[in-house]
Amino acid sequence: MLTVRFARLLLLAALAVLPTLSHALACKEGGRNGNVLITEDIGTTVAVPVTENTGVPIWHSSQRTVNVHCYKDNNVREAEEVYFYPNPRPKQGQPQGVQFGVVYKGQAYYQTERIPTGFSIPQCPSNVSLDKCPAVSFTLSFQVEIATKKPYPGNGQVGINQFEVLQFDGKYGINNAPNSNLVYKVTGLDKIRFIQCAVKVWLNPPNNTLD
Structure with missing residues (x-):
């Protein structure tokens, strides 16, 4: 009897974990065996006067055009829209003095909610095995x-050097399986400095050259 009860407890525990694993969509760059990480460094030092208002853009990435391939890594057969999920790793540490946005189709999104890409993975028919479900491939730029x-920050520093900005995923949330989904990460955040003053120089006449 104890053995049967113990087996039931193990089964219940396994089922409790399943939702976090089964409601996952896998998205990679270029195919099922494709790239799962885009990394970009901010480049040179960026000086930000502490008199600057909130919401002023101080850096943007190059225009990224990616070929995304998404397939069902789950037990969900219904159609799913593909989203940008901002800050997919909330425990990675929060930067100070800055916020991250996604510019997509000419619009900048600064928010914590998911951002629809406009692409969907089709429904999987009930007579098809899960590993044969239809996939979707599309190209987008952002x-x-x-x-x-x-x-x-009082010390003038962002506080972290890198940050995972977004992840491509389905409507049921973040897929945390290793190497499963395409992530964009920005590095070099230690090059952002918050300075106490800003200097503006006016030339008179304006076409003079400052040495």
Whole structure:
């Protein structure tokens, strides 16, 4: 009797874990065996005066055009829309003084909610095995943008060097399986500095050259 009860407890525990695993959509760049990470460094030092208002863009990535391939890595047969999920790793540490946005189809999104890409993975017929469900491939372009966000850190530093900005995923949330979904990560955040003053120079006449 104890053995049967123990087996039932194990089964219940396994079922409790399943929703976090089964409601997952896999999306990669270029195919099922494709790339799962886009990394971009911000490049040179960015100086931000502490007098700057919140929401002022201070950096944007190059225009990224990616070929995304999504397939069902779950037990869900219904059609699913593909989204950008901002901040897919909330425990990675939060940067100070900045916020991250996605520029898609000419619109900048600074929010914590998911952003629809406009592409969907089709429904999987009931007579098809899960590993044979239809997949979807599409090409889209986007940019990542960094903007100011008060309060600014007193030590003048963002506090972290890298940040996973977004992940491509389905409507049931983040797929946390390793190497399963395409992620965009920005690095070099230690090059952002918050300075106490800004200097503006006016030339008179305007066409003079400042040495």
